[in-house]
Amino acid sequence: MVRFENVGLRYGMGAEILKDISFTIERQSFQFLTGPSGAGKTTLLRLILLSLRPTRGLISLFGHDALTIDKAGVTDLRRRIGVVFQDFRLLDHLTTYENVALPLRVRGMDEASYRGEVTELLHWVGLGDRMNVPPAVLSGGEKQRAVIARALIVRPELLLADEPTGNVDPSLARRLLRLFTELHKSGTSVVIATHDLALMDQFDGARRLVLGDGRLHIFD
Numbered sequence: 001m002v003r004f005e006n007v008g009l010r011y012g013m014g015a016e017i018l019k020d021i022s023f024t025i026e027r028q029s030f031q032f033l034t035g036p037s038g039a040g041k042t043t044l045l046r047l048i049l050l051s052l053r054p055t056r057g058l059i060s061l062f063g064h065d066a067l068t069i070d071k072a073g074v075t076d077l078r079r080r081i082g083v084v085f086q087d088f089r090l091l092d093h094l095t096t097y098e099n100v101a102l103p104l105r106v107r108g109m110d111e112a113s114y115r116g117e118v119t120e121l122l123h124w125v126g127l128g129d130r131m132n133v134p135p136a137v138l139s140g141g142e143k144q145r146a147v148i149a150r151a152l153i154v155r156p157e158l159l160l161a162d163e164p165t166g167n168v169d170p171s172l173a174r175r176l177l178r179l180f181t182e183l184h185k186s187g188t189s190v191v192i193a194t195h196d197l198a199l200m201d202q203f204d205g206a207r208r209l210v211l212g213d214g215r216l217h218i219f220d
């Protein structure tokens with residue numbers, strides 16, 4: 001569902017951050033994206049999301065040539081992707097529950113059809129007693145969990161998560177990881193960018209995409 005061929009990226013006139021990156025992400029796959037700080041993990045996720053254009057190379061997303069489609073096409077493809085990024089904000093005029101339910105509401109669904117599922121997911125991420133407060137009063141880790149719940153509620157075809165367990169304690173990190181693996185089992189391709197070796201070790205068999213010196217090394 002994602003294919004990169006010889007992708008290179010530089011910011012402005014700077015040096016190339018990513019060089020000759022080629023890989024595929026298959027349907028219903030699970031992988032970690034790792035590498036030292038500054039290696040380009042967030043940059044690579046942004047290229048997949050089509051919020052950055054590569055300096056060279058080819059990117060295809062869900063079978064479409066991502067570099068030639070128009071803006072409306074990009075919006076359509078993005079709807080199929082769940083995103084857990086640090087700078088994806090919650091809306092402060094809505095409650096936590098309403099934020100998580102929003103992607104379903106904008107799809108025109110009736111609240112009665114999703115209320116139970118949203119509530120269950122919020123309990124699972126440990127926000128059962130925070131549902132009716134605005135995000136402004138949540139802690140950093142609670143906000144991050146609300147963003148995760150909002151990304152997962154639509155069961156996206158592809159989930160991109162950037163350090164999704166960065167702000168939570170190890171036991172909650174394991175719980176969130178379980179949520180990602182359940183989503184994967186139900187059909188989603190999952191890409192998790194992380195530094196957390198202990199977390200990756202819990203998923204010994206998972207594919208690892210390792211960035212270093214601008215290159216990507218793949219361990220299947």
Ligand SMILES: Nc1ncnc2c1ncn2[C@@H]1O[C@H](COP(=O)(O)OP(=O)(O)OP(=O)(O)O)[C@@H](O)[C@H]1O
Pocket residue numbers: 011017035036037038039040041042043044
């Ligand atoms: N908008 C930008 N303009 C210029 N340089 C940038 C920009 N965003 C990132 N960079 C640089 O690109 C490199 C890769 O950054 P990126 O955030 O992708 O790395 P990362 O692997 O996600 O790092 P971390 O693990 O610390 O989050 C870094 O050297 C960073 O300074």
